[in-house]
Amino acid sequence: MKKLLVTGGSYAEIPLIEEAKKQGWYVITTGNHRDGLGHQHSDRYIPCDYSNMESICQLAKSEGVEGVVSACNDFSYLSAAYTCEKLSLPGHDPLETAKVIHHKHHFRSMVSSLGIPSPKAILCDTLQGAVSASEAIGFPLVVKPIDLFSGTGVTICKNPMELEDAFYKAKKATRQNSVLLEEFISGDQHGSTMLLKNQKVVWSFFDDEQYYLTPYIVAGASSTTSIDSGISSQLCRDVEKVARYLHLVDGLFHVQFIVDQKNYPMMIDPCRRSPGDLYILLAKYATGTDYPSEIIKAETGIPLSDQYISAQRLIARECIFPKQEGVVKKIHIRQDIEKYIIYRMILAKPGDIVQNAATYKAGILIMEFKDPQKMHYVTEHFHELVTIEMESCCRSE
Numbered sequence: 001m002k003k004l005l006v007t008g009g010s011y012a013e014i015p016l017i018e019e020a021k022k023q024g025w026y027v028i029t030t031g032n033h034r035d036g037l038g039h040q041h042s043d044r045y046i047p048c049d050y051s052n053m054e055s056i057c058q059l060a061k062s063e064g065v066e067g068v069v070s071a072c073n074d075f076s077y078l079s080a081a082y083t084c085e086k087l088s089l090p091g092h093d094p095l096e097t098a099k100v101i102h103h104k105h106h107f108r109s110m111v112s113s114l115g116i117p118s119p120k121a122i123l124c125d126t127l128q129g130a131v132s133a134s135e136a137i138g139f140p141l142v143v144k145p146i147d148l149f150s151g152t153g154v155t156i157c158k159n160p161m162e163l164e165d166a167f168y169k170a171k172k173a174t175r176q177n178s179v180l181l182e183e184f185i186s187g188d189q190h191g192s193t194m195l196l197k198n199q200k201v202v203w204s205f206f207d208d209e210q211y212y213l214t215p216y217i218v219a220g221a222s223s224t225t226s227i228d229s230g231i232s233s234q235l236c237r238d239v240e241k242v243a244r245y246l247h248l249v250d251g252l253f254h255v256q257f258i259v260d261q262k263n264y265p266m267m268i269d270p271c272r273r274s275p276g277d278l279y280i281l282l283a284k285y286a287t288g289t290d291y292p293s294e295i296i297k298a299e300t301g302i303p304l305s306d307q308y309i310s311a312q313r314l315i316a317r318e319c320i321f322p323k324q325e326g327v328v329k330k331i332h333i334r335q336d337i338e339k340y341i342i343y344r345m346i347l348a349k350p351g352d353i354v355q356n357a358a359t360y361k362a363g364i365l366i367m368e369f370k371d372p373q374k375m376h377y378v379t380e381h382f383h384e385l386v387t388i389e390m391e392s393c394c395r396s397e
Contacts, residue, residue, distance in 0.1 A: 001026035005060050007050045007080050008071020009038035012276040017041045019292040051075035053082040067300035070273040074102045077273035090301025097246050104146045104180050116238045119183040130167045133181040140184040145174035154216040187258040193283050194253045199243035201236040203308040205283040210379050213358040222316035223286045225372050235265040251298030278364050282317040314369040318382045320362040326390035328352040334385045340367035
């Protein structure tokens with residue numbers, strides 16, 4: 001059988017692993033976490049740090065793999081791009097192109113040169129540089145690492161007194177020498193995932209995002225009921241402009257964006273790897289297009305489909321978070337929303353110690369609705385309808 005390397009093996013990669021096996025691949029997963037749920041679905045697990053490009057390349061070479069698929073992680077995508085470039089494997093952009101997409105300061109500079117509106121952004125190596133940059137950008141502003149995803153190390157600074165802590169928080173999180181100060185853009189937050197073919201958008205899905213304990217980490221996403229055709233068309237045109245400029249290979253392009261006060265979709269965080277937290281299943285259920293299948297085909301050099309289904313079902317994907325730190329006892333799902341659930345993945349185990357409620361995902365539910373008002377109600381009140389019973393870490397005997 002042909003060997004495929006997936007540069008990860010968490011629960012987020014399970015749909016990709018299962019689809020690759022359907023397509024006839026012998027799937028090898030990797031990463032430092034031996035207990036990743038994805039490894040249980042692959043044919044073989046080989047420990048390796050997926051953020052180490054040389055190690056991943058050597059693993060792929062020694063195993064004689066014929067394809068590499070990125071996990072839902074920016075570091076794993078860069079390693080996949082590097083490996084495919086070095087071993088002349090298909091399906092990924094050259095490493096330098098991948099860095100432009102996945103390193104925020106490069107992307108901001110590039111879209112600005114193309115005349116695509118984007119937040120003002122300044123790269124800073126020192127706190128003194130950050131102070132100067134903040135004076136040029138103005139408050140509020142966002143301080144973030146240039147190389148991380150999922151809100152890690154990100155802070156919204158409302159005034160100069162918050163800048164120092166935010167700078168060092170981002171500095172501690174990044175593997176680079178610099179952090180990014182960025183203009184804070186107010187507006188509705190959304191995501192879109194697309195398929196590119198010959199630098200043209202041939203399929204797309206748009207969502208409305210929900211947040212819970214922090215404004216930096218997406219807690220849920222649902223089929224959009226607020227993005228009109230003018231906004232979606234404009235974002236697709238901007239993505240195609242980027243694709244032509246960078247000569248992007250066929251495959252996925254995912255981007256978080258904000259609709260600003262001028263009703264313009266401003267790209268914030270793009271990527272070319274699969275979005276996490278089972279987003280690819282959200283897109284699949286919402287549109288009828290087998291998105292995981294298309295990702296595997298694209299990243300292994302198989303031509304994408306010629307036609308796509310464009311059904312728009314009302315689907316929501318919500319992550320289950322605790323309200324506070326403590327010890328997990330039980331997840332409670334209200335009976336009146338059970339009827340909407342079409343897919344569930346419960347990750348929490350009784351006895352799990354939650355040290356950070358904002359980042360601990362206890363599970364993921366995908367739900368289908370017939371009525372947009374009901375979907376809005378459930379997504380807005382999700383953490384009242386689905387709760388986690390907790391107990392204190394410091395119980396008295």
